[in-house]
Amino acid sequence: MNRDLKGKTLEELEKVVLGFGQKKYLAGYIFKFIHQQNGREIAEISTLNKAFRAQLVEQGYFISQLRVVDSLSDPDGSAKYLFELADGERIEAVLLPEDQRQTLCVSTQVGCPMACAFCATGRIPFHRNLTAGEIVDQVNAVCSVPVRAYPEADEDRITPDGVTTNRVTNIVYMGMGEPLLNYDAVLKSIRILNHSAGKNIGIRHITISTCGIVPAIRRLAEEEIRPRLAVSVSAPTDALRRKLMPVADRYPLAELLAAVRDYQAKTGQRVTFEYVLIDKVNDSVTHARLLVKVLRGLMYNVNLIEHNPFSGCEYTASSRARIRRFASALKEAGVETTIRFRMGRRIKAACGQLQAGYRPRKPKRESSADL
Ligand code: SF4
Numbered sequence: 001m002n003r004d005l006k007g008k009t010l011e012e013l014e015k016v017v018l019g020f021g022q023k024k025y026l027a028g029y030i031f032k033f034i035h036q037q038n039g040r041e042i043a044e045i046s047t048l049n050k051a052f053r054a055q056l057v058e059q060g061y062f063i064s065q066l067r068v069v070d071s072l073s074d075p076d077g078s079a080k081y082l083f084e085l086a087d088g089e090r091i092e093a094v095l096l097p098e099d100q101r102q103t104l105c106v107s108t109q110v111g112c113p114m115a116c117a118f119c120a121t122g123r124i125p126f127h128r129n130l131t132a133g134e135i136v137d138q139v140n141a142v143c144s145v146p147v148r149a150y151p152e153a154d155e156d157r158i159t160p161d162g163v164t165t166n167r168v169t170n171i172v173y174m175g176m177g178e179p180l181l182n183y184d185a186v187l188k189s190i191r192i193l194n195h196s197a198g199k200n201i202g203i204r205h206i207t208i209s210t211c212g213i214v215p216a217i218r219r220l221a222e223e224e225i226r227p228r229l230a231v232s233v234s235a236p237t238d239a240l241r242r243k244l245m246p247v248a249d250r251y252p253l254a255e256l257l258a259a260v261r262d263y264q265a266k267t268g269q270r271v272t273f274e275y276v277l278i279d280k281v282n283d284s285v286t287h288a289r290l291l292v293k294v295l296r297g298l299m300y301n302v303n304l305i306e307h308n309p310f311s312g313c314e315y316t317a318s319s320r321a322r323i324r325r326f327a328s329a330l331k332e333a334g335v336e337t338t339i340r341f342r343m344g345r346r347i348k349a350a351c352g353q354l355q356a357g358y359r360p361r362k363p364k365r366e367s368s369a370d371l
Contacts, residue, residue, distance in 0.1 A: 002131065002133075003059070003060045003061045003062060004061075004062060004063070004064040004131065004133045005030060005034060005042070005056075005061055005062065005063050006034055006063050006064050006133040006136060006137055006140075007064070007131050007132040007133025007134075007136065007185075007188070007189075007192075008133075008192075009188060009191050009192055009195070010027060010028065010031045010195055010197060010198075013027035013030055013031055014027040016061070017030070020052065020055055020056070022052055026047075026048060026052070028197055029045065029047040029048060030045060030048070031195070031197050031198055032197055032198070033045045033047070034063055034140075034198075035136070035140065035192065035193075035195070035197070035198030035199050036197075036198060036199070038140045038141075038143055038144040039063065040063055040065055041063065042056050042057050042061060042062065042063060043057070064086065064131075064133045064134070064137060065137065065141075066083040066084065066085060066134065066137045066138065066141050067083065067084040068081060068082070068083060068141055069082045069083065069084050069090065070082040077096075077097045078094060078095060078096050078097065079094070079095045079166075080092055080093075080094050080095075081093045081094070081095070081138070081141065081142060083137075083138065083141065085110070085130075085134055089110045089127055089128065090110070091107040091110055091130065091134075091138075091175070091176050092107060092175060092176060093105060093106050093107060093138040093142060093175055094175065095142055095166060095168070100169070101169050101170050102166060102167050102168050102169050102170070103168075103169070103170040103171070103172055104138065104139055104142055104168045104170070104171050104172070105171075105172050105174050105175045106135055106138045106139065106171060106172070106173055106174075106175050107130065107135075107138065107175035107176035107177055108129070108130055108135060108173055108175070108176070108177040108178070108179040108181075108182045108185070108186055109126060109127075109128070109129050109130060109176060109177025109178065109181065109182055110124075110126070110127035110128050110129075110130070110176065110177070111124035111125050111126040111127045111176070111177070112124065112126060112176060112177045112178055113126040113178070113181065114178045114181075114211050114245070114246065114247055115246050116211060116232070116234075116244065116245045116246070116247075117243065117244050117245070117313075117314075117315065118234070118244060118276050118278060118307055118313070118315055120310040120313070121175075121176045121177070123310075123312065124176075129177075129181070129182040129185060130177070130182065130185060131185055132184075132185040132186075132188035132189040132192065135185060135186065135189035136189045136192050136193060138175075139168050139171065139193060139199060139201075140199075142166050142168060143166055143167070143168055143199075168199070168201070169201070169205060170201070170205040170206070170207075171193060171201060171205065171206045171207070172206075172207045172209060172230075173186060173206075173207065173208045173209055173227075174207070174209035174230070178210060178211055178213065179208050179209070179210060180208065180210045180213040180216035180217070180220070181213060181216075183216050183219065186208065187223065187225070190203075190206055190208075190225060190227055191225060193206065194206065194225065203225060203226065203227055204228065206227040206228065207227060207228040207229070207230050207272070208220070208227050208228070208229055208230070209230040209231075209232065209274065210229070210230070210231055210232065211231075211232045211245055211247045212231055212232065212233075212245075212247050212248075212251050212256045213247070213251070214251045214255055214256055214259045217229070217231075217256075217259040217260065217263055218259050218262065218263070220263065221262060221263040221266040221267055222266070226267055226269065228269070228272070229260075229263065229269065229271050229272070230271070230272040230273070230274055230303070231256070231260060231271060231272070231273055231274065232245070232273075232274040232275075232276070233253075233256075233273045233274065233275055233291070233295075234274070234275050234276045234282060235248075235282050235287075236282075236287050236290035236291040236293070236294050237253070237290065237294075238252045238253050240281075240282060240287075241253060244276075244278070244281075244282065253294060257294065257295070257298065260298060261297070261298060264298065264299055269299075270299040270300060270301065271298065271299065271300050272300065272301055272302070272303050273291075273295065273300050273301075273302050273303070274302075274303045274305055275291070275302055275303070275304050275305065276305045276306075276307050277304055277305065277306060277307055277317070277318040277322070277323050277326060278307045278315045278316070278317070278318060279307070279315070279316045279317060279318045279319065279322070280318075281315060283318040283322050283323065283326050284322075284326075285325055285326065285329045287326070288326045288329035288330050288333075289329060289333070291330070292329075292330060292333040292335060295335075300335075301335070301336035301337065301338070302330055302335055302336070302337045302338075303337075303338050303340055304323060304326065304327055304337060304338065304339045304340065305340045306318070306323060306339070306340065323339060324339075327339055
């Protein structure tokens with residue numbers, strides 16, 4: 001049994017507490033200590049009596065802690081955190097400030113088995129899934145690590161000694177790894193982060209971004225807790241998508257979009273389709289019009305992502321002019337479209353650039369031709 005208290009929901013903590021013959025409400029004190037106060041040591045939970053704290057430690061319970069190896073801030077305001085896990089593996093998370101929002105992009109796996117051709121993480125061999133505690137702790141660590149004030153930092157983030165602490169308002173499961181391949185830990189981490197006795201991050205402020213794992217999308221539709229869903233599509237045809245995203249071999253577009261349609265029928269939720277724009281590969285007006293055609297009948301918006309180059313990648317980013325033309329073609333068809341221009345590129349924290357210091361493997365795929 002995993003004895004990390006950080007990776008337990010409040011209900012699981014209640015079972016632990018009851019197992020020691022203690023009152024159930026004490027679980028709430030533990031949960032608050034870990035998730036509101038970012039507490040680290042069981043011995044410091046002053047709301048529990050000393051004997052109970054000692055019993056917990058004796059029985060092997062602990063509060064896990066990621067080690068912050070490095071944190072780098074980009075002049076555009078984004079910041080990247082490199083974490084070391086207890087077994088020495090490394091992952092990254094990225095904080096993206098935008099207006100009043102502070103979105104943390106968290107990792108869910110060490111490496112990624114999906115091997116999308118436009119993504120640096122996909123070049124790292126898959127090592128393992130993260131635990132729920134390791135996912136949650138990326139948020140806790142970023143909230144408790146002091147960072148130097150950016151010029152535009154909120155007044156309320158600045159402490160008297162001149163440093164700031166981060167506030168995370170939104171979470172996107174879009175860092176290293178495919179979140180729906182680590183389904184149980186991801187869902188558990190969402191339950192923990194969403195709980196009102198902890199970080200209390202609204203469920204509408206939490207997004208799972210998937211490359212399109214069809215059975216998991218269908219499973220998610222049945223959950224009582226429903227974060228927002230984003231699906232990386234990045235090509236309007238199976239032939240092109242297979243070149244960019246090997247997942248398309250397993251789940252062709254028709255199957256993927258049928259799952260999204262059923263998801264919407266169950267949940268009534270709009271879905272975001274993400275589309276990484278690669279120069280002269282998938283970024284023509286013809287591609288945009290085809291995309292509108294294949295997505296017809298769905299409730300959706302499109303998030304266009306500027307491709308971010310990395311060492312060994314055979315693709316280049318579309319020009320801003322091509323990106324705007326692509327966006328205009330979607331908008332003319334009535335599709336709500338946003339363009340995510342690069343943030344954090346200088347510190348290799350932009351979308352598709354996370355490698356946590358691992359050595360990349362060679363690409364599996366050949367370059368694809370334009371339509
Ligand atoms: S884009 Fe996501 S699913 Fe694809 S290789 Fe990168 S991390 Fe994995």
